[in-house]
Amino acid sequence: GSSAIISDDDWYDYVKLIARFLVCSGYKGMLVLIDELVNLYKIPNAITRQYNYEKILTMYNDTLQGKAQYLGMIMGGTPTSIEDRRRGVFSYEALRSRLAQGRFAREDLKDMLAPIIRLQPLTYEELLVLIEKLMQIHAGYFGWTPTLTENDLVDFLKIEFGRVGADTHLTPREVIRDFIELLDILCQNPDANVAELLQSVGGDALAPAAATGDTGAADGDRNFAEFTI
Structure with a gap:
């Protein structure tokens, strides 16, 4: 042929x-x-x-x-x-x-048989369930016992959602990347303190004054604390 x-x-x-x-x-x-x-x-x-x-x-x-x-x-x-x-x-x-969407579909009433299905971003609660499952998979694969509590998971998400522009640009990919990195570090360093790790990337630890010991930083500079090059 x-x-x-x-x-x-x-x-x-x-x-x-x-x-x-x-x-x-x-x-x-x-x-x-x-x-x-x-x-x-x-x-x-x-x-x-x-x-x-x-x-x-x-x-x-x-x-x-x-x-x-x-x-x-x-x-x-x-x-x-x-x-x-x-x-x-x-x-x-x-x-x-x-x-194109017809006249009757609304945010709370969607036609799931329509040719286009508009997906909504994962909610805070859905992301919490996601990282909880990821933690279980990670623990099973690498054979370790995570010490993270549910409060730790909530704190982690608060840090992720606290980023500049998180309301419009935060994606599950970024959350998963950061969380897997956190799990990797905890797995390789059993003595690491979860709370300290989370605190090191959230809150005042990002402020230039706290990071450099310079107590003379102007208050206005604190608005730009997360923009580190």
Whole structure:
């Protein structure tokens, strides 16, 4: 048989073919996850962006018309990359009219069967549960007994949320990174004091006067204590 080279024009057809092949192999189907949809939004060439959005429209229509059987597509993107009318997905009118939220959905009443599901940031309580689970996984993997109490976990989150700009820029990735680092240190240093570690990065310990012993720092400088280069 002849060999085929998959190109920009026919890759989606081959994805559908792979899904069909997997079903013939005994699977229920194939789920394709496409993250960072914002990369389409960043494409400087308008024609290239429209080509990509046209391909998304094809996927959407295939789903409704039964032409993409056994194939699931989940795409992830920022609100701007979706809703921006100049460069985002909604700049393609055929997609905007199909994907835009209707008139009845509210913040407390969402249609989870809609083509777009708007995700909310993790709450303080949800992050607390997350780091608690991470602590258990870390302890099980490295074989140690964490000494952190629930109050310590709460204090850790208070420090994370106390960052400058945390209300808009704090992500679970940053929280997880800092927490894993804390667990690593405690695991490697069994005698380390949890409260002292937390205190060293929170509160007055960040102020220049406390860090340098300079008691002559002006009060106005304390507003910039966390901006350390």
